[in-house]
Amino acid sequence: MSKDNQILEEFTSKEYEHGWSVDFEADEAPAGLNETIIRWISAKKEEPKWLLEWRLKAFQTWQKMTEPEWANVHYPKIDLQALKYYSAPKQKSKPKNLDEVDPELLQIYERLGISLNEQKKLQGIAVDAVLDSVSVGTTFKETLGKLGIVFSSFSEAVHEHPELVKKYLGSVVPMTDNYYAALNSAVFSDGSFCYIPKGVRCPMELSTYFRINAANTGQFERTLIVAEDDAYVSYLEGCTAPQRDENQLHAAVVEIYAATNAEVKYSTVQNWYPGDKNGKGGIYNFVTKRGICAGNHSKISWTQVETGSAVTWKYPSCILKGDNSIGEFYSVAVTNNYQQADTGTKMIHIGKNTKSRIVSKGISAGKSQNSYRGQVQVMKRADNSRNFSQCDSLLMGDRCGAHTFPYIDIQNSSAKVEHEATTSKIGEDQIFYCNQRGIATEDAVALIVNGYAKEVLNQLPMEFAVEAQKLLALTLEGSVG
Amino acid sequence: MLSIKNLHASIEGTPILKGINLEIKAGEVHAIMGPNGSGKSTLASVLAGREEYEVTEGEVTFKGKDLLELSPEDRAREGVFLAFQYPVEIPGVSTTNFLRTAVNQVREYRGQEALDAVKFLSLMKEKMKLVEIDQKLMSRALNEGFSGGEKKRNEIFQMAMLEPTLSVLDETDSGLDIDALRIVSNGVNKLKSKDNATVVVTHYQRLLDYIVPDFVHVLYKGQIVKSGTKELAMELEEKGYDWIKAEVDGASV
Numbered sequence: 001m002s003k004d005n006q007i008l009e010e011f012t013s014k015e016y017e018h019g020w021s022v023d024f025e026a027d028e029a030p031a032g033l034n035e036t037i038i039r040w041i042s043a044k045k046e047e048p049k050w051l052l053e054w055r056l057k058a059f060q061t062w063q064k065m066t067e068p069e070w071a072n073v074h075y076p077k078i079d080l081q082a083l084k085y086y087s088a089p090k091q092k093s094k095p096k097n098l099d100e101v102d103p104e105l106l107q108i109y110e111r112l113g114i115s116l117n118e119q120k121k122l123q124g125i126a127v128d129a130v131l132d133s134v135s136v137g138t139t140f141k142e143t144l145g146k147l148g149i150v151f152s153s154f155s156e157a158v159h160e161h162p163e164l165v166k167k168y169l170g171s172v173v174p175m176t177d178n179y180y181a182a183l184n185s186a187v188f189s190d191g192s193f194c195y196i197p198k199g200v201r202c203p204m205e206l207s208t209y210f211r212i213n214a215a216n217t218g219q220f221e222r223t224l225i226v227a228e229d230d231a232y233v234s235y236l237e238g239c240t241a242p243q244r245d246e247n248q249l250h251a252a253v254v255e256i257y258a259a260t261n262a263e264v265k266y267s268t269v270q271n272w273y274p275g276d277k278n279g280k281g282g283i284y285n286f287v288t289k290r291g292i293c294a295g296n297h298s299k300i301s302w303t304q305v306e307t308g309s310a311v312t313w314k315y316p317s318c319i320l321k322g323d324n325s326i327g328e329f330y331s332v333a334v335t336n337n338y339q340q341a342d343t344g345t346k347m348i349h350i351g352k353n354t355k356s357r358i359v360s361k362g363i364s365a366g367k368s369q370n371s372y373r374g375q376v377q378v379m380k381r382a383d384n385s386r387n388f389s390q391c392d393s394l395l396m397g398d399r400c401g402a403h404t405f406p407y408i409d410i411q412n413s414s415a416k417v418e419h420e421a422t423t424s425k426i427g428e429d430q431i432f433y434c435n436q437r438g439i440a441t442e443d444a445v446a447l448i449v450n451g452y453a454k455e456v457l458n459q460l461p462m463e464f465a466v467e468a469q470k471l472l473a474l475t476l477e478g479s480v481g
Numbered sequence: 482m483l484s485i486k487n488l489h490a491s492i493e494g495t496p497i498l499k500g501i502n503l504e505i506k507a508g509e510v511h512a513i514m515g516p517n518g519s520g521k522s523t524l525a526s527v528l529a530g531r532e533e534y535e536v537t538e539g540e541v542t543f544k545g546k547d548l549l550e551l552s553p554e555d556r557a558r559e560g561v562f563l564a565f566q567y568p569v570e571i572p573g574v575s576t577t578n579f580l581r582t583a584v585n586q587v588r589e590y591r592g593q594e595a596l597d598a599v600k601f602l603s604l605m606k607e608k609m610k611l612v613e614i615d616q617k618l619m620s621r622a623l624n625e626g627f628s629g630g631e632k633k634r635n636e637i638f639q640m641a642m643l644e645p646t647l648s649v650l651d652e653t654d655s656g657l658d659i660d661a662l663r664i665v666s667n668g669v670n671k672l673k674s675k676d677n678a679t680v681v682v683t684h685y686q687r688l689l690d691y692i693v694p695d696f697v698h699v700l701y702k703g704q705i706v707k708s709g710t711k712e713l714a715m716e717l718e719e720k721g722y723d724w725i726k727a728e729v730d731g732a733s734v
Contacts, residue, residue: 433569435553436529436562437583437639438590447582451573451622 029086058175058185071342072371087217128192128208150195157193172255180251181288191221196231207236218249227262234265260295272308279338282310289316293325301328303459305468307475317346320354327356330456335368344374349385358389364400371403378415391421446473488539497523499703508675515700516722525651529563558590562645564636566652571623608641612668630661637668654688666691686718
């Protein structure tokens with residue numbers, strides 16, 4: 001084995017840090033997927049009739065659909081009938097605020113480094129904590145409420161702001177959009193809802209922390225973010241799951257709506273359990289994320305740091321409908337061992353003078369496969385639209401793969417579209433150079449990888465940029481030596 | 482400080498160094514010269530611990546320690562510095578960030594406490610002046626898009642920051658114009674002290690006009706075939722290497 005490979009071998013064999021699980025009494029749906037289960041979930045959440053009907057319609061649509069097979073990922077078929085679609089920790093009564101939440105549940109988040117105690121809170125970040133199928137608590141609701149901002153669990157929003165939910169639910173990602181979006185629409189259990197009223201700049205980062213705890217359970221959450229005219233919000237999503245031998249399904253939907261002059265920044269640090277080093281277990285992460293720049297001069301920016309999951313299938317997209325609207329996608333996707341990622345974005349230019357920017361940095365190590373799949377579409381009316389795409393791949397070792405699948409569809413001759421792609425390898429030379437200056441190999445790799453991903457990491461809110469840097473180093477630890 | 486005894490090294494089974502003997506004391510400057518392919522750069526790489534080279538025989542002691550037992554990073558931390566002939570580019574990592582990591586890892590190894598941002602920056606400022614390097618280079622990605630001269634100057638700047646006891650300059654003069662050569666040499670001379678030693682590996686005598694060696698060694702076919710003072714370098718400049726080759730090859734027939 002060459003030295004490069006030895007280095008990689010050691011560096012990528014690091015254990016997953018959040019692989020523990022906690023035993024608590026859970027309120028679970030029986031395994032299986034059918035109308036009865038959907039009615040059961042809806043009843044459990046005391047949902048209004050329109051929502052139940054919406055779910056059932058989604059289920060009917062879904063039944064006619066087939067699982068997509070075009071992605072560059074390979075995994076055994078998932079037996080959706082064997083999964084449970086609802087699992088919630090049992091609580092005596094519904095907690096009215098964080099003080100009433102079972103301390104045992106709060107401890108789960110403490111252990112993950114997420115404090116739900118507002119006194120000990122991370123400076124300037126409000127958190128909605130979702131455990132399996134339900135939200136266990138949301139911090140800073142009152143502070144935000146004074147500004148008219150709604151930040152709550154999805155279920156709560158259904159009861160407290162039905163008109164908003166009804167108006168925007170499915171408006172960006174229709175229930176018929178794709179197989180997993182339809183499935184999610186039928187069985188989604190909880191998630192976050194966020195509404196920023198006209199002219200309000202949200203003063204703190206909003207974040208949702210998803211944790212899967214139960215076994216054999218799918219997590220199907222839904223996030224809906226609405227920014228009215230001149231509103232601004234920065235939103236962050238984090239996720240982890242226990243280490244289990246069987247694969248678990250996570251099929252989420254995120255919808256973002258940006259009105260005139262509104263700006264939404266959505267950042268994800270995805271750290272689902274990736275499976276062990278032989279490729280056993282891990283999360284299947286089949287997610288639909290889309291935002292619409294509905295108003296003129298609006299902006300949606302996606303930033304993602306993807307380090308986990310056994311299989312990832314995810315394309316955060318922007319529909320640039322408003323004139324002069326801007327869509328951005330910044331991504332670092334790391335795959336190691338047997339992980340597979342097929343991720344990228346879609347930028348649909350509809351309005352005039354719309355701009356999009358795509359920066360994708362793939363890092364492949366071990367025996368993993370990492371694909372970038374991106375679509376840039378410029379519609380007939382979209383005069384003077386511009387796109388810039390940059391797709392870089394970094395390979396560590398010689399047993400992994402990096403693939404780029406760009407799709408470009410231009411229907412307006414005034415459009416300017418640029419695409420740049422590079423592939424490079426972490427060289428033995430670079431590592432030796434660092435060693436010769438006294439830097440240990442693991443730190444050298446972290447330095448090189450972080451340098452490579454810098455343009456994307458710079459987009460993250462400060463606190464999370466530091467976390468993400470550590471996570472990158474950790475994910476690749478043991479893959480070089 | 483450095484003692485090399487009967488050093489043999491090969492790459493992919495091909496022997497390159499065939500019995501090097503060399504003693505270097507603190508305060509000395511040694512020049513290693515020789516024709517292309519004589520093993521000069523190999524010697525520099527073996528001292529720094531590059532793993533493609535396999536040491537098949539011999540020993541190297543550095544400040545009383547078995548150098549060959551140490552990992553490349555520990556050799557650096559012990560005070561061995563290699564100024565690369567072809568410095569490597571690391572995109573996205575600024576020279577400042579790179580050096581801060583390096584300096585603090587070296588300090589940790591030496592039992593010194595890490596420098597905070599303020600102390601580090603003031604140290605940088607001081608050393609930047611010493612080697613006449615432009616501040617602008619510090620925030621750019623390490624060596625990326627640097628000119629040949631800027632890369633070499635950056636090597637000497639790193640040397641100044643890491644304060645090594647043994648510096649090995651591998652063909653530092655290659656690709657430098659006369660002004661850059663002067664600046665780089667000035668830097669090296671300023672860093673010289675009675676406690677450290679410098680090994681200058683070069684093909685031409687030109688560099689030795691600026692960095693004046695105490696000893697000159699000629700490497701040919703993997704062995705030191707002639708040692709002398711700076712006059713030897715002059716002689717080589719005048720006559721080329723052929724007379725030495727003839728001497729050695731003639732003797733071995």
